[in-house]
Amino acid sequence: MITRRNLLLAAATVPLLSSCDSTASTATKSGGTLRAAFIGGGATETLNLFRGGTTLDFVRARAMHGTIGDIDPSAPDGVRYGVVERIDSAPDFSTYTLKVRPGVKFTDGSTVTARDIAFSLNLLATSQAGGYAAFVSDFDLTAAKATDDLTLVLPTKRPIADGRQILCLGASFVVKDGAKEITKDTPTCGPFRLTAFEPGRGSTLVRNDQFYGRAPQLDGLELLSIADNAARLNAVRGGQADFAFDLDATLVRTIDGDPRLAVRQTSAPSLSALYFSMNIASPPFDNPKVREAFKLAVNRQTIVDTAVSGRGQIGNDLFGFGYADYATDIPQRAYDPDRARALLREAGADGFSVALTTGPEAGGLVEAATLVVEQLNQVGVKATLDQKPAGQLFADLNAYVRLPFASAYSTPTPPTLYYQLSYAGGAPFGLGWNRPDVDALMLKARTSASADERRAAAIQAQQVLWAEGNAIVPVLKPYLNVSVSNLVGVEKGLLESYPSFAEASFQ
Incomplete structure (x- = not known):
């Protein structure tokens, strides 16, 4: 989610994007400022990319x-290179060698070197967030060596x-x-250069003509902080914005037939899992029977039909659907409220009280959480909904x-990497999950x-996670973004629907 949100934002990949926009012309024109609306966090918004939530x-x-x-399943190496032009691995995976793309510049005119790559990786390693x-x-970053300006040799602690x-x-x-700190004047090497930032309101950026590859076609970018889903959509409908990110399916239906607007919908593997974590450190979730009961109590088809208006598919309590190592052979978990009641009685947990904490951090998340609470009440759990304001669910990581029972969403990430980042070694994001045996299996899957x-x-x-894990994953949903119909190319700069707008333009 960093905060929970950032970990999930960062553990991601590039989506395949489809659109209901039927505009035939593909001619583009340079220029213009794109106004794009996203969920913000008010006064907590920050330029510090290791602290933002x-x-x-x-x-x-x-x-x-x-x-x-960026991860790109369609690319030869499974990644789409950026500042580096390639990454070579030793045959035994003991080292990885990063070759920096020649001539990449920071906005102060200095050249990006292997030392900048090493410094950036060390920022990750030493981040407390x-x-x-x-x-x-x-x-092993302590043993990393820049052999020349464009070559970084990076040993592994274990072959991966x-x-x-x-x-x-x-x-x-x-x-x-x-x-030391990210400010408006910090040299950067992305597609745009920041010119103004006001927490809770937005940012303005201008094209970076020295961006590697080629300069963006847009003159500038205005990022708008609009937490409310309906307000983001209304900004596009009313002409105050050109792009609105991750809207609820019920809202998207209201623009059907409007020729001015287009819906951009991702497909597998670029689906987000809306899920609900049971904190194993909070009894009675330490009892696997209770965790199984909660999974059986959820009517997944109802959640797909209602929370995301049928724009999605049933989840099976696992992450990484659509990637090669996703366990497709595991049977779909059934909806079985009678068995759920029996398991709760066996565990001595029938009638216990719990609050499910949620927030509108992803389209359909609050709606799905509301249905989960209703369905748990039907099997005898005294469940209530604790809804946080937009942008606040993950604001306080500690x-x-x-939380005993918490809403979350996943980004499209291969299952082994998602586990490594969120669960391995008793990671806090796993909410009490600490299974060295599963860690060892996942490590073997990577090494x-x-x-x-x-x-x-x-x-x-994944078989163990399905049987004993603490995540209820009832629905996998696409990202639903709405834009003006003449906006093209946004998907070419996407990171699992989080865009850089590097290749966006207006027709």
Whole structure:
């Protein structure tokens, strides 16, 4: 989520995007300022990319900072390179060598070097915020060596087969060696340069003509902080914005037939899991029978039909759907309220009280949480809803990880990497999950020399998670973004629907 939100924002990949916009012309024109509305966090919004806790903070960072790369399942190496032009691995995965793209510049005119990459990775490793260090925990940064200006040799602490993917996850921002704080004047190397920032209101940015690859076609970018879903949509409908991010399906239906607007809907693997974590450190969730009962009490089809208006699919209490190592052979969990009641009685937990904490951090999350509470009450649990204001669910990480029952959403990430970042080693985001046996299986899934052995270990680990885990994943939903119909190319700069707008333009 960093905060919970940032960890999830950062553990992500590039989506395949489809659209209901049927505009035939593909001609584009340079120029113009794009106004884009996102969920913000009011006064808590920040330029510090290792401290920010909202979607808007992360999107702003995407626009300002170059990245090592992004996960892209369609690319030959499974990643789309950015500031680096390639990453080579030793045959035994003992080292990864990063080759910096020649001629990449910071906005102060200085050249990006291997030392800047090493500094940026060390920022991740030493961050005290919410788990960023997990992104580089497999690498021995103390032994990293810049052999020349464009080459960084990065040893691993243990051989890992997915080093490229780890290095190209969403937190791989590149900042200048020695930067102590991110301000308006900090040199950056992303597609846009920040010119103004006001927490709770928004930011303005202008095109960075020195951006690697090619300069954006847009003259500028205005990022608007609008927490309320309906208000974001109304900003587009009323002409105050050109793009609104991650809207509720019920709202999106209201623009059907409007030729001025287009709906952009992602497809697998770029689906977000709306899920609900039972804190194993908070009895009676330490009892696996109670956790199973809660999973059986949820009517997933109702949640898909109602919370996301049918724009999604049933979840099976696992993450990473659509990726190669997702356990598709595990049977779909049934809706069985009678069995749920019986398990609660066996555990001595029938009639216990619990609050499900939620917030409108993702489209459909509050609606799904409301239905989960209703369905739990139907099996005898005295469940209530604790709804936080927009942008506040993950604002206090320490408070979030102590919640007994908490809403969350996942970003589209391969299952092994999602586990590594959120659950391995008793990570706080796992809300009490601490299973060294599953950690070992997931590690084998990331380190074995044999691809078949890696997949077998990943499937075995997911079988345990499905049976004994503490996450209820009832629905997988697409990202629903609404824009003016003449906006094109946004999807080419997306990070699992979190855009940089590097290739966006108006027709």
